[in-house]
Amino acid sequence: MTALSSQQHRDLLDAYANRLVDNMDLKDLMQFAYDTIQNNLEQSSDVELLDEVYSYVGNDSTEMYEWVKEVAGIEQQQVDEILDL
Secondary structure, rough: OOOOOOOHHHHHHHHHHHHHHHOOOHHHHHHHHEEEEEHOOOOHHHHHHHHHHHHHHHOHHHHHHHHHHHHHHOHHHHHHHHOOO
């Protein structure tokens, strides 16, 4: 069996990804993005997840604390303990 060269592999992967995305509607793209985020963070530690959330909200600790409390009931003290702040 003949293998693809590294360049052929990259070219085929790039073309496939572009074609796949071009043929998705907005709903499909949103579902794909959601599933990808879920899958990527599913096995993350508490620290990794909270770091990701903190980075997303623009390093605004007040907003992060309020949002984490609102969506998951996690108090600031618990966040600080998990992140060793």
